[in-house]
Amino acid sequence: MTKELLNKDVLKNHINGEWEEPGELGSVNNPATGETIVKVPLSKGNSVDKAVRAAKEAQKEWAQVPAPMRAEIMFEVGRIMKERKEHISKLLTLENGKVLEEARGEVQEGIDMAFYMAGEGRRMFGQTTNAELKDKFAMSVRAPVGVVGLITPWNFPIAIATWKSFPAIMAGNAVIWKPATETPIMANELMEIFNEAGLTKGVVNVVYGRGSDVGEAMVHHDDIRVISFTGSSETGSNIAAECGRQLKKVSLEMGGKNAVIVMDDADLDLAADGIVWSAFGTSGQRCTACSRVIVHEDVKEDLEKLVLEKMKELKIGDGLNKDVKVGPIINQAGIDKIKSYIEIGKGEATLLVGGNELTGGEYKEGLFFEPTVFTDAKMDMRIAQEEIFGPVVTMIPVKSFEEAIEANNSVKYGLSSSIFTQDINKVFKAQRDLDTGIVYVNAGTTGAEIHLPFGGTKATGNGHRDSGVQALDVFTEWKAVYVDYSGKLQRAQIDVD
Ligand code: UN1
Numbered sequence: 203m204t205k206e207l208l209n210k211d212v213l214k215n216h217i218n219g220e221w222e223e224p225g226e227l228g229s230v231n232n233p234a235t236g237e238t239i240v241k242v243p244l245s246k247g248n249s250v251d252k253a254v255r256a257a258k259e260a261q262k263e264w265a266q267v268p269a270p271m272r273a274e275i276m277f278e279v280g281r282i283m284k285e286r287k288e289h290i291s292k293l294l295t296l297e298n299g300k301v302l303e304e305a306r307g308e309v310q311e312g313i314d315m316a317f318y319m320a321g322e323g324r325r326m327f328g329q330t331t332n333a334e335l336k337d338k339f340a341m342s343v344r345a346p347v348g349v350v351g352l353i354t355p356w357n358f359p360i361a362i363a364t365w366k367s368f369p370a371i372m373a374g375n376a377v378i379w380k381p382a383t384e385t386p387i388m389a390n391e392l393m394e395i396f397n398e399a400g401l402t403k404g405v406v407n408v409v410y411g412r413g414s415d416v417g418e419a420m421v422h423h424d425d426i427r428v429i430s431f432t433g434s435s436e437t438g439s440n441i442a443a444e445c446g447r448q449l450k451k452v453s454l455e456m457g458g459k460n461a462v463i464v465m466d467d468a469d470l471d472l473a474a475d476g477i478v479w480s481a482f483g484t485s486g487q488r489c490t491a492c493s494r495v496i497v498h499e500d501v502k503e504d505l506e507k508l509v510l511e512k513m514k515e516l517k518i519g520d521g522l523n524k525d526v527k528v529g530p531i532i533n534q535a536g537i538d539k540i541k542s543y544i545e546i547g548k549g550e551a552t553l554l555v556g557g558n559e560l561t562g563g564e565y566k567e568g569l570f571f572e573p574t575v576f577t578d579a580k581m582d583m584r585i586a587q588e589e590i591f592g593p594v595v596t597m598i599p600v601k602s603f604e605e606a607i608e609a610n611n612s613v614k615y616g617l618s619s620s621i622f623t624q625d626i627n628k629v630f631k632a633q634r635d636l637d638t639g640i641v642y643v644n645a646g647t648t649g650a651e652i653h654l655p656f657g658g659t660k661a662t663g664n665g666h667r668d669s670g671v672q673a674l675d676v677f678t679e680w681k682a683v684y685v686d687y688s689g690k691l692q693r694a695q696i697d698v699d
Pocket of ligand 1: 648
């Protein structure tokens with residue numbers, strides 16, 4: 203399968219329009235089969251330096267290209283991605299493990315982002331406004347920041363890369379991109395597409411390697427003015443501390459402990475569908491995955507029955523098999539983390555179903571974990587507070603709407619939340635009071651659309667957003683421009699007659 207889809211054994215950094223001969227190499231393994239798919243460079247800081255030098259030069263020229271012309275290239279990127287969707291999706295399943303249907307959905311997010319951002323070529327609006335003096339004009343415009351650094355995760359390796367790189371490019375910046383070492387093939391595919399679409403060389407540079415080498419070098423580089431990172435809260439907070447020292451702009455997208463709230467008037471069948479999909483889709487490896495169900499005690503038993511019933515349909519296995527609904531876990535560290543939380547959960551709450559790694563037979567070579575439900579948890583237990591990043595969900599019974607909101611907001615994260623209810627008053631109160639960047643009504647916690655801002659409150663982020671028009675704020679500076687056409691010196695803020 204790999205050979206049909208990928209005609210190379212080794213990936214290469216892409217710097218200044220050239221594929222760089224690699225030094226030290228690491229392996230990329232298919233998490234469903236354990237098979238090595240390709241080798242990836244484990245670069246060091248010198249590759250980052252080289253890429254930044256190229257990006258600085260390229261950016262000067264690129265910033266002069268009119269935005270509607272940049273958009274022509276972005277439209278072409280979208281067109282090629284659309285044409286190659288099936289191919290890219292299969293490669294995504296091979297390196298990340300997510301089931302093919304979901305991989306197609308992810309690639310589609312990237313296509314949508316290309317067309318949406320290309321449209322910005324003819325918008326990227328600033329403001330014109332009145333000046334406080336006669337014969338004077340005032341406006342604000344977006345200016346590129348220069349060279350930006352993108353650090354992208356393995357769980358949405360192409361979608362998140364497009365949320366960051368497309369607005370960065372459209373705004374006239376040049377990019378240094380470090381993809382996750384687990385999923386470099388998506389970066390290779392997208393880089394090839396940038397080249398085919400005619401992007402100026404040096405505008406996007408891909409440097410593969412570990413966070414401790416390449417990521418560190420990017421964060422410390424004086425000429426990288428913005429870091430946009432998606433990953434763990436721990437790494438994000440370290441990046442922010444260093445960027446703070448250097449007065450470098452940083453945009454962070456990190457953990458979540460997202461909840462579905464089910465009220466006593468909810469359509470329980472619909473709620474169970476929403477829970478099963480958002481908790482176990484992508485094997486729970488989404489920042490937005492549902493990992494808590496806050497349920498009104500009067501409907502708890504009925505809801506549990508429905509969830510357990512629907513979970514029987516979840517065939518676990520290799521995401522390329524058509525009937526599989528839950529794919530593998532990305533790596534051994536992921537499995538170990540999930541297992542440790544199973545032990546924590548057993549000590550705190552009641553294990554309703556699951557809790558095991560799958561090892562024999564068809565699961566022998568891969569990394570698989572059963573969808574798992576804990577119940578009768580309290581909102582302050584570790585299993586109800588900490589991010590697990592796997593197919594594990596914890597039910598927390600509550601007595602009222604107010605208690606449900608309190609439980610939702612009791613975690614340190616604030617990415618996504620959802621409420622199932624038929625009561626319009628509760629709907630509006632919930633969307634106001636749920637302290638998360640994304641709120642769903644009568645749907646699970648996943649499925650954010652690319653034309654809206656993506657991000658969260660509290661320890662999930664630092665006030666910035668990926669995707670949506672808001673992503674442009676990360677990659678631009680606001681410049682205020684005053685034009686005085688009076689022909690004489692007018693002194694603003696000086697009281698004159
Ligand atoms: C992520 O898990 O980091 O809303 C991204 C969703 C997807 C994106 C998830 N559109 O679940």
